[in-house]
Amino acid sequence: xxxxxxxxxxxxxxxxxxxxxxxxxxxxxxxxxxxxxxxxxxxxxxxxxxxxxxxxxxxxxxxxxxxxxxxxxxxxxxxxxxxxxxxxxxxxxxxxxxxxxxxxxxxxxxxxxxxxxxxxxxxxxxxxxxxxxxxxxxxxxxxxxxxxxxxxxxxxxxxxxxxxxxxxxxxxxxxxxxxxxxxxxxxxxxxxxxxxxxxxxxxxxxxxxxxxxxxxxxxxxxxxxxxxxxxxxxxxxxxxxxxxxxxxxxxxxxxxxxxxxxxxxxxxxxxxxxxxxxxxxxxxxxxxxxxxxxxxxxxxxxxxxxxxxxxxxxxxxxxxxxxxxxxxxxxxxxx
Amino acid sequence: xxxxxxxxxxxxxxxxxxxxxxxxxxxxxxxxxxxxxxxxxxxxxxxxxxxxxxxxxxxxxxxxxxxxxxxxxxxxxxxxxxxxxxxxxxxxxxxxxxxxxxxxxxxxxxxxxxxxxxxxxxxxxxxxxxxxxxxxxxxxxxxxxxxxxxxxxxxxxxxxxxxxxxxxxxxxxxxxxxxxxxxxxxxxxxxxxxxxxxxxxxxxxxxxxxxxxxxxxxxxxxxxxxxxxxxxxxxxxxxxxxxxxxxxxxxxxxxxxxxxxxxxxxxxxxxxxxxxxxxxxxxxxxxxxxxxxxxxxxxxxxxxxxxxxxxxxxxxxxxxxxxxxxxxxxxxxxx
Numbered sequence: 297x298x299x300x301x302x303x304x305x306x307x308x309x310x311x312x313x314x315x316x317x318x319x320x321x322x323x324x325x326x327x328x329x330x331x332x333x334x335x336x337x338x339x340x341x342x343x344x345x346x347x348x349x350x351x352x353x354x355x356x357x358x359x360x361x362x363x364x365x366x367x368x369x370x371x372x373x374x375x376x377x378x379x380x381x382x383x384x385x386x387x388x389x390x391x392x393x394x395x396x397x398x399x400x401x402x403x404x405x406x407x408x409x410x411x412x413x414x415x416x417x418x419x420x421x422x423x424x425x426x427x428x429x430x431x432x433x434x435x436x437x438x439x440x441x442x443x444x445x446x447x448x449x450x451x452x453x454x455x456x457x458x459x460x461x462x463x464x465x466x467x468x469x470x471x472x473x474x475x476x477x478x479x480x481x482x483x484x485x486x487x488x489x490x491x492x493x494x495x496x497x498x499x500x501x502x503x504x505x506x507x508x509x510x511x512x513x514x515x516x517x518x519x520x521x522x523x524x525x526x527x528x529x530x531x532x533x534x535x536x537x538x539x540x541x542x543x544x545x546x547x548x549x550x551x552x553x554x555x556x557x558x559x560x561x562x563x564x565x566x567x568x569x570x571x572x573x574x575x576x577x578x579x580x581x582x583x584x585x586x587x588x589x590x591x592x593x594x595x596x597x598x599x600x601x602x603x604x605x606x607x608x609x610x611x612x613x614x615x616x617x618x619x620x621x622x623x624x625x626x627x628x629x630x631x
Numbered sequence: 632x633x634x635x636x637x638x639x640x641x642x643x644x645x646x647x648x649x650x651x652x653x654x655x656x657x658x659x660x661x662x663x664x665x666x667x668x669x670x671x672x673x674x675x676x677x678x679x680x681x682x683x684x685x686x687x688x689x690x691x692x693x694x695x696x697x698x699x700x701x702x703x704x705x706x707x708x709x710x711x712x713x714x715x716x717x718x719x720x721x722x723x724x725x726x727x728x729x730x731x732x733x734x735x736x737x738x739x740x741x742x743x744x745x746x747x748x749x750x751x752x753x754x755x756x757x758x759x760x761x762x763x764x765x766x767x768x769x770x771x772x773x774x775x776x777x778x779x780x781x782x783x784x785x786x787x788x789x790x791x792x793x794x795x796x797x798x799x800x801x802x803x804x805x806x807x808x809x810x811x812x813x814x815x816x817x818x819x820x821x822x823x824x825x826x827x828x829x830x831x832x833x834x835x836x837x838x839x840x841x842x843x844x845x846x847x848x849x850x851x852x853x854x855x856x857x858x859x860x861x862x863x864x865x866x867x868x869x870x871x872x873x874x875x876x877x878x879x880x881x882x883x884x885x886x887x888x889x890x891x892x893x894x895x896x897x898x899x900x901x902x903x904x905x906x907x908x909x910x911x912x913x914x915x916x917x918x919x920x921x922x923x924x925x926x927x928x929x930x931x932x933x934x935x936x937x938x939x940x941x942x943x944x945x946x947x948x949x950x951x952x953x954x955x956x957x958x959x960x961x962x963x964x965x966x
Contacts, residue, residue, distance in 0.1 A: 305959025306959070308957065308961075309854075309898070310959050311956045313852075333865060336711050338682055346778070348674060348757055348778055350723035350724070350725045350759050350776055352725040380670055380673055382671060388683060392689060392727075426687050426688075428769065428964065431766065432768070433772075439685065439774040441685055443681070454669050514670065518645050519644075563644070621649070624638075624642075628762070
């Protein structure tokens with residue numbers, strides 16, 4: 297393709313945009329449905345309820361340890377579908393490109409989208425590309441929307457937690473935020489932590505294969521704390537956590553202490569918080585530990601009676617502190 | 632809500648974002664599904680194939696004669712679904728907000744989204760909000776994705792045109808691009824033209840109520856010229872147009888001549904190009920003319936044998952010129 301950067305004409309709906317689609321986007325994302333150039337993809341669905349969601353991604357930088365904006369976009373939407381018990385099937389891709397973006401960077405993002413779509417078992421079936429002037433999109437912004445199907449009989453909801461449920465997370469929290477932070481300009485530490493970004497649909501299927509799950513949430517912006525508060529608020533229950541059981545890597549803990557961050561508030565992109573019946577918790581924990589994305593799974597607390605939305609944390613010293621919802625994000629542009 | 636502009640904290644996943652959702656976004660866009668705060672909407676669909684599409688919107692300015700970025704976002708996605716014969720049902724809404732965006736501007740956009748969703752008969756069922764630093768999103772960018780259902784028996788495709796089909800447009804072309812242009816800073820004309828932005832699903836239903844439609848395209852970026860070329864290329868047919876039958880307002884023609892634009896290349900947001908069997912064309916044209924969005928409909932040409940993708944235009948002087956695909960957009964950031 298002539299030139300090695302995105303130009304305004306690439307977003308104009310003419311031959312330059314068709315070149316971009318035919319020479320770069322279609323070959324990398326492939327697929328018969330995308331190539332037809334219909335205004336909308338036409339798809340057959342298996343039986344069940346439709347799940348439908350969207351996320352936009354503005355992460356900075358667009359490439360970071362353990363991921364990039366494309367991987368995030370696939371995993372984020374796959375995970376949102378998975379959190380309601382849906383089997384993710386199809387994605388749309390909306391690209392807002394900045395004039396001057398290097399085509400090799402765009403290609404790298406698209407390759408990542410293709411790779412992680414394959415891993416997650418979903419297909420990009422429709423898309424849209426816009427170009428804005430230099431300085432107006434910080435490289436690129438990516439939107440993904442996704443559809444999936446919830447098989448009959450599944451009922452997983454943010455409001456589904458009941459008293460007695462075990463609360464489980466599938467491993468170390470805070471990795472994503474710290475990994476993105478360390479790859480920003482001006483960060484001065486050496487640190488061997490990558491983003492946890494991953495598609496969680498196969499882990500959810502493994503859990504549902506051995507037991508009942510009442511509630512799921514992926515703790516992204518706002519971290520595990522926001523996910524816990526949202527689940528407690530929506531279910532009208534209280535929660536009691538045991539701090540020492542919440543998995544946080546030593547390196548992440550150290551960086552957080554140094555920078556005045558709270559690992560409980562740091563974003564994750566490959567974690568889930570589950571509320572499961574006590575009777576099924578052993579089997580589900582075992583299934584999670586046997587899955588590559590759940591090896592470090594841990595029961596971190598219980599759903600209890602008590603004031604709606606109250607989340608208390610038992611510290612190693614034996615005292616209890618109340619978890620508060622963060623007001624904003626400690627680290628902007630994290631996803 | 633405290634403060635009257637968007638701040639970085641509004642995108643952080645914490646209480647400030649929840650305030651934005653609960654005090655502004657949920658009340659304006661309403662709906663039980665959106666309010667549940669599930670990670671994905673869970674929906675029942677009527678029988679038929681699923682249609683799925685997306686569009687991002689970066690129009691400048693965000694408010695213009697006859698529309699705004701919110702109306703565009705609803706209509707653009709509704710129209711893409713309509714172009715494959717689907718009945719649009721549900722939308723997702725992805726907002727990328729710039730720090731400093733006035734809340735009253737955001738509210739105005741959201742009210743427009745709500746209003747036009749009602750008009751089009753669709754519901755916003757899921758969404759996502761991100762905030763980027765000042766200067767990084769020119770106010771706001773909007774993504775909509777949409778799903779609809781294609782009733783059994785419909786088969787409308789960009790490749791569906793056959794030799795002998797009549798080509799119909801539902802009214803004046805070029806209004807949208809010219810209307811947006813005149814509302815940009817520095818444009819010096821008085822001009823009484825508004826955007827044609829409109830949801831076309833009811834017009835398509837009216838057409839399908841009286842006849843068969845082979846192919847539909849909404850001529851947005853790249854204008855009617857790009858839509859014709861895409862339809863000719865995809866179907867492997869040629870097309871012959873009659874220039875005098877292509878509806879262009881006198882004011883739009885005058886502005887285009889003055890600025891060196893070609894009205895055939897200027898974007899529309901409430902127009903469709905249809906290829907319909909000659910035998911049904913009278914009934915379909917009549918149905919279109921009886922619809923508020925089709926009063927100025929016109930047969931503009933025919934699908935013919937001839938070289939694949941060749942679109943020729945018979946001028947008023949009796950000569951024929953070849954229509955060329957534009958290379959880029961004459962007017963960037965038009966949608």
